[in-house]
Amino acid sequence: MQLKDKTIVITGGAQGLGLEMARMCAAEGAKLALIDMNAEQLAAAKAELAASTTVNTYSANVADESEVEAIFSQIDNDFSGIDGLINNAGILRDGLLLKYKDGEIQSKMSLQQFQSVIDVNLTGVFLCGREAAAIMVKRQRKGVIINMSSVARSGNMGQTNYAAAKAGVVAMTVTWARELGRYGIRVAAIAPGVIRTAMTDAMKPEMRERLEKMKPVGRLGEASEIAHTAKYIFENDFYTGRVVEIDGGISM
Template sequence: MQIDLTQRSAVVTGGANGIGLATARRLATSGARVAIWDRVAAVGTAAVQSLVDAGLDVIFVEVDVTDTAGVQHAVAETMTRFGRLDILINNAGIVRDAQLVKVRDGVVTGGMSEADFDAVMSVNLKGVYTCTQAVVPHMLTRRWGRIVNATSVVAANGNFGQTNYVAAKAGVIGMTKVWARELGRRGITVNAIAPGFIATAMTEAIPPTVLQTMKDATPLSRLGTPDDVANAYCFLVSEQAGFINGAVLGVDGGLVIGT
């Protein structure tokens, strides 16, 4: 399937590395002008330069998705450069894993901190809300838009040590369905991607035995790649996906059916 995003402009949050960078590259190679929004200027600038050197139309905007004023500024800067906003990929996310509570010999010895719970909810849930609310008015003026949010297979199944992450990703699914109802009649589709185990920089530190367990749990017997997820994002923002709205697309190699 040939996807043509010429004349479209896109924002990819958390686009400086991993799945976000692969997505920015995929959208740009399909013809879109792409703004990578990320917190770390040095990493973002280097990522954009690599894409520009490949002949792609990509810019970097430094922004923290939890900062409402900063997001508004990022929207204004992107509009100045592109003149329109058609596509929003809410990809930015963090993890701060810990068990809810640890008890040894009847004594509480640890657990998830309030700070770690709040940080994950702020980036992974509120950040999606903040960016979407800031971008949508520019889609409404053209009565066309594509929004795709990053959730996770753990939103449905839970995952040990991820109270905060699972809660945030489940919330993203809920917001996706609300916005699909609210915005669909205005020509804007809102969907979500639910990745499974994906090989990124974070998985490089995982012991080989644990990685093998992850592969064994996946019916396709491998980890996904950032490009696997990027391809799904690209399809959902295309004209070909114009009648898909409020959906959660699993990109997990069959992990959900295998658990």
């Protein structure tokens, strides 16, 4: 699928990887529907991208079913259909399952800490993917859904909640590819490693150096490299039901 004149929805699209993927789509001539909870960042993203393409922004919590249904209905009305979705919205609430010291349990990951990540990173992907697919099928338009997973899906210390959610995203990706292929809808996932962001830039030099040395390529990933991967998935009509790992070789 070529992106020119296609309508692409991006959740978490006003910042970070979502905004970088929005820039890529805009450069390819796609029309954009950006969903985010930060109204200020949505306004800034629209101001940046509106010079090159049509951009509408929507404030919504992807973990809230009624909000997701309303927003996707509005997007469908505004753009007369959807051609692609990048399920990018996500949060972190890292912490060990438990901390034990001096014969006592010092702390445990709370249910709220676990559930909040599942709600956004897994349930949110489910809700947005369901609504996007329903619009594509109803309008009889072939489309592409890209779900953001992570190399942490295989398990990572301090990320019980995040790893569980990202593993679930991969399982949904494969399932949807099999279910929706009959309608001409492809579904794939991207599993980034550590990508350079404002957060990693603020790390102590020794911590950043340690992360860089863990990777065979000797550096962190760039947001533009994730956007390039999304472009590949959109354009390769034979790619579905698979996960692209963009991690610099850290998970070999």
